[in-house]
Amino acid sequence: MVTGENMHESGTGAGPLTLHVDGARALSGETVAAVAAVCGRAEDAAGTAVVVVHVSGTPTGDWAAGLSVKLVNRWEQVLRRLERVPATTIAVATGDCGGAALDALLATDHRIAAGATRLLLPMHDGLVWPGMALYRLARQAPNATAVRQAALFGAAIHVDDAFALHLVHEVTDDVDAAVASAAARAADVSGTELAIRRQLAFDAQSVGFEEALGTHLAAVDRTLRLAAGAAS
Known part of the structure; x- marks a missing residue:
């Protein structure tokens, strides 16, 4: 098992590899390493892995104080690796999702959300953080009013809007059953x-x-x- 400040990776045998991302925790080198580790295991599985990414939490306070452009670049590069991994990636979102949690969510193939989920671009010094979550939101739902308001003013994207815009693909109160069903479908896909x-x-x-x-x-x-x- 690989552990980090805001996520851990696990998975053995034929079951899915799992990654937990807490967007409320500070981004760190351990964060990057944990995502890289699960990508490495999926790549070693030669197309047979399924990756389940659990995401929740959003940054508060002076969350960007310890960041550097170098660390943010490493994070964006490992997310790109997750986005291209030779495995089906399934995200499970609960509650407010921002920061690293939103980043990871938007890099996955199939996204399941609990009924009270909101997507939040993090704010810094009164402005939306200009990271790649902003890019992915705009690329995946161009010209959508909800995305424009989020990008300019940090407005929350509520789960109904996220579903309508295909930013999430399932909304359910039975998350465990939805994950099991999605993982079973993915198991038959190379x-x-x-x-x-x-x-x-x-x-x-x-x-x-x-x-x-x-x-x-x-x-x-x-x-x-x-x-x-x-x-x-």
């Missing part, structure tokens, strides 16, 4: 193949057709070869 399709979807937002075509044809060729191998 994380390696999912990662390829995830990247194709990411690239579609910024890459032109002609440039994208070659990558998609390569993915089609890979799929056909895998199917032929399974049939022989």
